[in-house]
Amino acid sequence: MSFKDRVERDNGKVFLDTRFFAESRTVRYDGEEYPDIPVSLQETGEDERQQKADDHAQGFFLVRAVLFCSRKDLAGVMPEQGTWIEINSPEAPNFFERYRVISSFCEMSMLRIELEVAGQ
Numbered sequence: 439m440s441f442k443d444r445v446e447r448d449n450g451k452v453f454l455d456t457r458f459f460a461e462s463r464t465v466r467y468d469g470e471e472y473p474d475i476p477v478s479l480q481e482t483g484e485d486e487r488q489q490k491a492d493d494h495a496q497g498f499f500l501v502r503a504v505l506f507c508s509r510k511d512l513a514g515v516m517p518e519q520g521t522w523i524e525i526n527s528p529e530a531p532n533f534f535e536r537y538r539v540i541s542s543f544c545e546m547s548m549l550r551i552e553l554e555v556a557g558q
Contacts, residue, residue, distance in 0.1 A: 445546045454508060466524040466534060467517055475511040479525060480504045503537065505551040509544050517542045517551055
């Protein structure tokens with residue numbers, strides 16, 4: 439087994455294991471729905487939020503998050519910058535938060551997708 443194969447296996451057995459770091463979420467992207475896939479969604483803390491430079495309204499911030507998931511679980515799709523992705527809430531499975539893709543990167547079959555959403 440190659441190093442790359444071992445890393446891919448470990449991603450699934452540890453980082454994307456719902457008993458440890460991941461949660462089962464439904465993801466919607468580009469008209470497709472990917473139900474109950476293991477993801478790790480890491481949102482920034484309140485103190486890390488930044489106000490948009492061109493927005494002068496008080497209380498309007500750009501919430502940033504990073505989504506980690508297996509590219510295989512998104513049917514091999516690589517989300518593109520500027521597109522929208524929706525991820526359901528673990529507390530309310532029928533509620534989907536909508537995020538704009540800032541960037542996406544794939545290494546050894548693991549997607550790292552940087553996201554933003556307007557919030558108050």
